[in-house]
Amino acid sequence: MTTMLPADIASAFCTRIREATQTGQPLRLRGGGTKDWYGGEPAGEVLDTRAHTGVVAYEPTELVITARCGTPLAEIEALLESHNQMLAFEPPRFGAGSTIGGVVAAALSGPRRATAGAVRDFVLGAVLIDGSGEALRFGGQVMKNVAGYDVSRLLAGSLGTLGLILEVSLKVLPKPVCEASLRFGMTEIEALAKLNQWAGQPLPLSASCWHDGMLTVRLSGAQAAVEAARRALGGQPLGDVDAAAFWTALRDQTDPFFEGQNTLWRLSVPSAASAIIVGGRQLIEWCGAQRWLRLDADANAADAAAIRRTVAAAGGHATLYRAQDKAAGAFHPLAPAVAAIHQRLKASFDPAGIFNPGRLY
Numbered sequence: 385m386t387t388m389l390p391a392d393i394a395s396a397f398c399t400r401i402r403e404a405t406q407t408g409q410p411l412r413l414r415g416g417g418t419k420d421w422y423g424g425e426p427a428g429e430v431l432d433t434r435a436h437t438g439v440v441a442y443e444p445t446e447l448v449i450t451a452r453c454g455t456p457l458a459e460i461e462a463l464l465e466s467h468n469q470m471l472a473f474e475p476p477r478f479g480a481g482s483t484i485g486g487v488v489a490a491a492l493s494g495p496r497r498a499t500a501g502a503v504r505d506f507v508l509g510a511v512l513i514d515g516s517g518e519a520l521r522f523g524g525q526v527m528k529n530v531a532g533y534d535v536s537r538l539l540a541g542s543l544g545t546l547g548l549i550l551e552v553s554l555k556v557l558p559k560p561v562c563e564a565s566l567r568f569g570m571t572e573i574e575a576l577a578k579l580n581q582w583a584g585q586p587l588p589l590s591a592s593c594w595h596d597g598m599l600t601v602r603l604s605g606a607q608a609a610v611e612a613a614r615r616a617l618g619g620q621p622l623g624d625v626d627a628a629a630f631w632t633a634l635r636d637q638t639d640p641f642f643e644g645q646n647t648l649w650r651l652s653v654p655s656a657a658s659a660i661i662v663g664g665r666q667l668i669e670w671c672g673a674q675r676w677l678r679l680d681a682d683a684n685a686a687d688a689a690a691i692r693r694t695v696a697a698a699g700g701h702a703t704l705y706r707a708q709d710k711a712a713g714a715f716h717p718l719a720p721a722v723a724a725i726h727q728r729l730k731a732s733f734d735p736a737g738i739f740n741p742g743r744l745y
Contacts, residue, residue: 402517416481453485653700688712
């Protein structure tokens with residue numbers, strides 16, 4: 385059996401996409417399928433990207449890695465770990481099949497996002513196959529190269545609706561020299577007040593989580609800075625093993641809070657927003673900016689609209705993250721002007737509308 389070279393695989397992708405555009409056949413761009421549940425219902429003929437795999441370039445001293453779309457996230461993280469580096473946005477690992485193309489397309493970030501930045505902040509460049517079957521290169525492989533940078537960033541969170549992300553270059557960061565986790569018993573209101581107070585101080589906070597009357601924070605940085613912060617904040621220290629297990633479960637959403645079939649909302653609000661009174665059980669991350677909401681009932685249209693009105697009044701938006709029925713729409717409705725921009729972008733990259741129809745809006 386002959387193994388196809390990366391160039392041959394890319395060429396086959398281009399040919400398949402051109403054929404789909406000509407026939408109007410919708411394509412479902414798919415890597416490991418670990419995030420099939422995210423966004424709208426997947427539709428179209430599957431175009432599997434996993435064969436296009438491998439790290440193209442990695443310069444540890446330059447803090448940049450370039451990989452093909454089908455490269456497993458686990459493979460990239462293992463390579464970075466061998467050089468004591470990391471993807472600082474801590475993408476959730478929903479399974480061994482997770483690929484770097486899917487990581488960028490979904491743009492989901494973990495506990496460190498509030499201080500390190502979002503996925504799009506780390507995208508330096510990308511190669512995209514558009515609806516005409518052409519491979520377009522945006523950005524570059526160095527942090528100082530900003531040509532086309534904004535287009536590369538647009539791909540983060542696009543859920544494959546603009547084209548097939550063939551290759552991506554990402555900024556990486558060194559792992560912290562020292563980390564420590566602390567735990568405090570307090571109410572939601574107290575936790576939000578404390579987090580906002582601490583955010584205004586020179587503290588090495590890298591993650592936070594409040595749930596069920598308990599606030600847990602992570603400190604990351606130089607040993608002297610972490611030790612000074614531990615003394616200043618107090619609280620109950622977590623052992624290294626327990627702390628690693630806690631933050632990993634939060635990152636990968638294997639914590640018991642995320643288990644089960646109950647409707648799960650992701651609320652994005654300003655970190656200074658007060659408690660969001662919408663019922664259900666909540667888990668709060670990112671110093672108050674990300675708030676998970678679990679409800680026992682399915683999200684009917686009226687309830688979904690009420691939740692979105694409440695969150696919008698607080699200056700945020702609400703995503704129907706997991707649900708048996710997403711008829712209410714997975715993502716918060718866009719303002720007319722923003723929706724028009726989305727439509728123009730879609731028309732520019734995918735005029736035939738073949739890529740992941742209905743997945744985003």
